[in-house]
């Protein structure tokens with residue numbers, strides 16, 4: 001029988017702590033959804049940082065996390081949508097804007113994005 005590990009998520013924005021057993025190798029975000037606790041996400045492909053967490057205890061297997069730099073990973077940030085259970089893990093959700101800014105902010109222009117419409121039509 002496949003092993004299962006306790007995965008704990010401190011969902012800071014909701015002021016909740018959730019724990020579920022996740023089967024070894026399964027995606028954590030998906031497993032939480034199936035068990036009735038959908039967590040924040042957007043792309044589900046490891047590209048957008050909507051599901052960013054910081055590891056409090058344990059380690060995270062996220063070789064598919066395209067949208068996270070080596071520096072952010074080294075600081076303990078992870079993307080839950082592409083993280084698989086490899087052992088007991090405790091994480092806390094992050095402010096998406098904070099991680100997004102650190103991951104992408106320096107690559108994209110700052111300031112207002114214009115739609116191409118005249119201002120009075122926006």
Ligand code: FES
Pocket residue numbers: 040041042043044045046047048049050051052067079080081082
């Ligand atoms: S949902 Fe987009 S990176 Fe996880």
